[in-house]
Amino acid sequence: MEHVDRAELAAFLRAWRARVQPADVGLPAGGRRRTPGLRRQEVAQLAGMSVEYYIRLEQGRGPRPSRQMIGAICRALRLSEDERAHLHHLVGEPPLPPSGLERDVRPGILHLLDRLDDTPALVCSAARDVLAWNAMAAALLGDFSALAPGERNLIWRYFTDPASRARHEEPDAAQFACNAVADLRATAARYPADSGVRRLIERLHAVSPDFRELWARQDVRVRRSTHKRILHPVVGALDLDCEALHDPHRDQWTIFYTAAPGTPSHSALRLLRVVGGQDMTVRA
Numbered sequence: 001m002e003h004v005d006r007a008e009l010a011a012f013l014r015a016w017r018a019r020v021q022p023a024d025v026g027l028p029a030g031g032r033r034r035t036p037g038l039r040r041q042e043v044a045q046l047a048g049m050s051v052e053y054y055i056r057l058e059q060g061r062g063p064r065p066s067r068q069m070i071g072a073i074c075r076a077l078r079l080s081e082d083e084r085a086h087l088h089h090l091v092g093e094p095p096l097p098p099s100g101l102e103r104d105v106r107p108g109i110l111h112l113l114d115r116l117d118d119t120p121a122l123v124c125s126a127a128r129d130v131l132a133w134n135a136m137a138a139a140l141l142g143d144f145s146a147l148a149p150g151e152r153n154l155i156w157r158y159f160t161d162p163a164s165r166a167r168h169e170e171p172d173a174a175q176f177a178c179n180a181v182a183d184l185r186a187t188a189a190r191y192p193a194d195s196g197v198r199r200l201i202e203r204l205h206a207v208s209p210d211f212r213e214l215w216a217r218q219d220v221r222v223r224r225s226t227h228k229r230i231l232h233p234v235v236g237a238l239d240l241d242c243e244a245l246h247d248p249h250r251d252q253w254t255i256f257y258t259a260a261p262g263t264p265s266h267s268a269l270r271l272l273r274v275v276g277g278q279d280m281t282v283r284a
Helices: 006-019 040-047 051-058 067-076 081-090 107-115 135-141 154-160 172-190 195-207 209-215 264-275
Strands: 121-124 130-133 226-232 236-247 252-258
Touching (some): 006 040, 040 067, 107 121, 107 130, 107 252, 172 195, 172 209, 172 226
Antiparallel strands (some): 236 252
């Protein structure tokens, strides 16, 4: 049996019961209340459990709640996603995995991309779907807007488009492939109910022997910031630092491609800013 922090659980339940008003859950205020918030019997009623059971939980002497009971208490107390996760941890029960990937990008991130006129930057989902990008990213990696939404995935492009793979120089190409597949496996485990992730894996299995071989290794690795050498068809080779900043709430990654000032790659990025998407014959 997993560890239950009964003292913290009891304190947490008492604190949050005091914060929920009867009107918040559709109950009449009922007359004068000795303490703020809901009564214990009201929480028990909303959660569909006996009053005695709930009282024991608040007193720190109750049994370990089941996952179903935890969910009922979360609904009764109107807990947020973070608060639900905390309650699960208090009772030694890992939170349920999220139902699917978040694919909407926060407006502030979109504004940031627009302001970066000299730095390629894009936003990826946990499955490496490209959700947003700026003009410099399009110049560096190709015009994602010219691709169908289902094609805007960095892993899919690498394993299915020879021109996209050609932008990765060995041994970077092999390392990218290994890391990408290992990261996708970790994503699939976190989002078992996401149909888009399942379809991506199925499509890659169907068309790429290289992907099937790497997938069979069972490697698991979450992406990190890295260094990458990109072979661009117009400005040539660029040695770039890829800084990956994670938004844990949406499980999205904002990736910035930068070069050290004074280097040939930095000059190439400045040239890329001028030529933009001209003569782009290779898609990312």
